[in-house]
Amino acid sequence: MILKRTAMLGIVLGAALTGTAVLPAFADETSTPAGIKDFQAQSLIKADGTYWEWGGNHPAPTQVPGLNEVAASFENGLVVKEDQSVWHWEYKNATTVVVEEIPSLHQLCQVLDIGNALIALEQGGNVYTIPRNEEGKLNWNMIAAVDKLKDISAISSYYTEPQGKMMLLFLKKDGSLWSSDENLQSINPVKTAGNVKSINGNYVLLADGTVQVFPAMGNASWATVTPPTILPLKDIQLIKTNRISNAAVDGQHRLWFWGNTLTGVSDGTVLHEHKTPVMLNGIRNVKEVFLVERSLVVLTHDGKVYGTSLDGESLPANAKFSLLASDIREVAAGGRHIIMQTNTGALWGWGINKLAEQGTGDYEYMHHMPVPMQPPVTVVLNGQPVALNNGVIIRHSQAFVPIRSVFEQLGAKVDWDVNSKTVTISKSGTTAADAVTIKIQFPQGTTMVNGKASVFDTAPFNLSATSYLPLRFISESLGAKVEWIKEDNRIAITN
Template sequence: MKKWIAILSLASCLSVSSLAGAAPAAETNVSIRSFEPTSFIKSDGTYWIWGQNQSVPTQVHGLTDVSQELTSQLVMKEDRSVWYWERSSLSSAAQVKPVKELDNAAFFYSNWDKLLTVDGQGKVSVLPRKEGKWDITQITPLSGIDNVADITNYYESYPKDGFQRLVFLKKDGTVVKDTASPQVFAPIQALDHITDIDRNLALKADGTVWTWATEFTGAETPASPVKAQQIKELSNIKNIITNGNTNLAIDSQSRLWYWGATITGWSDGTVYHKGAVPILLNSITDVADAVVAERSLLVLSKSGKVYEASIEREAMPANPAFKLLASEVSQIKSGGRHVIMQKKDGTLWGWGVNKNAELGYGDYEFMHSEAVPVQKAITVELNAEPAVLTSGVITRNGQAFIPLRSIFEKLGASVAWDDKLKTVTIVQKESDKPGTTILINYTTGETKLNNEVVQLANKPFGINGTSYLPLRFISESLGAKVDWVQKEDRISITMN
């Protein structure tokens, strides 16, 4: 289950190696305190996100002392206060608001239309989602339920309808689910001494795994009693994992069991083949964790290796072939169609579908079948003030490429883009000296300074509508000074 304990822009390239040594994307970085599939928190309390319009980790300015991401647009600070954030545009700092009603929450759980928060006494409150945002003005207690220790959800299917059901694990080890009637919760029979729930799976303290039906013929109703059944093939289980279609269990011998869906076909021809009986996968051992992403099973071994096996088949065999993806890994998290892994040196690596830059790698390639490094979180300052960027720093071949449209303007320059010619013109005018004009052609790579051709060490490039230029050349041309503070992962730009 998933819960939380508590437009065109222009850019420049700074050669990090020419300032204070190389800074490759996968350089040791122990500053990441915690991470999720498309975000992380650094040890300095800054909060960084990627995906959609940001191809690499981008700081959410306006937030400090963050200790936990609760869900999209809600974070908890070191003092356990909860804050909501939003931005009016990609180039603006975040607007932050305290949500005092949620302070000191024990944990949070969200699905697509509501956020549930649970306090230390197990009482639940609900925030609805409106127009893609959490409505922090409509926090209401969820009556009829208390002493909650965990929350998950699953989908109930009927011939003509379906319902998303919330499931609550209570502190006494029993399990209840919501019903068609508001504030009415029905016990799931045969469940007691439960230690973990994930969708329609429950793990008992004795290591047995239990499940209950989610598909109905129509004779039943949402109010009909639900009774769980033991999965006889499973015993001495320590961990259960499911995405709703595919189920996994890890037993006390660190072995992996698999049941549920495999997949064939694509688009409208996609077929899910349901394997009802758990299979012991004997081609993988020493299992510490496992996730399913896209059409693959990824397994983290106790020795820190991550292996991948395809689930694109009509049935899962007992001995699927596993491919080594990464080593020295300490954690792995699934984003549904991609995974993010943290290595023991603190770096983050991504694998899987990347159509919306889910891997934070700095591109929009649809899929990366090999592990790629999530780009480093590098802060940029202009005259000692944080620079708000539309997308974060991209590091390639020991050089940092930095989006700087707003910085150019603050350096006294104007920026003009010619979409037909694919050129950018940067002009700085000063009353007491000749002006400066920089012309860059993104088709040919030609760059001119005051109408003289200049040979650049790095050819300009663009990613998803954002153009990148060599910062050293731009800064020297416009009179700025640039410093790389390696120990702080910070680039300082100074303009007199």
């Protein structure tokens, strides 16, 4: 089986795990996000119930305006508020966010995107579908309950071999398993070797700690339907799969691997199948396991994060695991990166960051060492929160904000000259002597205030077609007062 991959991917991830990376100390106090209630691979909820996301055009955590009292978040812009109501949000353009309640849903606990629709599961066990139209937009007016599915506790999906057909598995609260294709036209009970504890992809963890597998693309070509295939594993507590590679943790906190390792890059990527699970004796005391691109990453019970590369023809039992971070209490994994939370509450990123997946305020392709994430900073002007189209970026203890996010609200006029790449911020006064004109020329960041040069430890900068300006300096130059409240990562501006 051949997979398309970015040409450098296997190289950089393999290089990232050749040595030991120890979690560095914070550069400054603003690196520690205060009051994080919950976080995912590309979003977080602060203790005050505000919702923040990053990635793509947002290199730092950016608050989604209009969303408050958020308790949980899911993919495709769905969140659950503290009153268990369900809301949907999306960007209509670069600066406009539309937030609306979805009254048909309540107490959401899982969302699964199957391409032509979303499948939503409520805590009570009811299942709903939200179809997509021909343009790929979700049709919220066509939400429908799946009447044949009740008392469901979890949903998973996988693709069959060789047709590449999607199949869905539904785990009921009584431990029975049901299956359907992606159109939900035929929903039938599935024969299992016992009561089911959990499901992940095409893998079924039974209550007795054994593992049953159904035929799927790439990672189970040896599986048969009748009789059910049982892997030679016992006392398993946790299974993870990314449809290519698989891992499990047993009751003795040992790590097992089977499935595929990879060699080659781009169109030349080759999968090397390993049918028999192997216990990896280079790691112990495993609490969680994550399959991140071409890496196997684990969180141990003593708060350490280790990784080993899956880039090779095999993964031997004595595979070397490198230390990535210490003092970690929780990890959230995306397909290409991880976000780690330290015991102090700080968030750090590691892995691929090509699309700012880690919220670290940059677009470095790969972070070989853990990097502190940018804090979710709230900007308040005269007591009212300011909606930023991009989040605050902290560099060398200075807060930088997008060019038009605050200064126009301070009564200034902001102009951008595309030819000279110069931004001009001007504010008139009661007299000519009170007027202020600030000119910043990019990419050097050269700054002139009323014709006099100003020098910064960190100059204004451009990042992904957005100009970032020093918040305190410009605000105070415009006559405002700026205060940093570190307890809740808030910048208060008054004028």
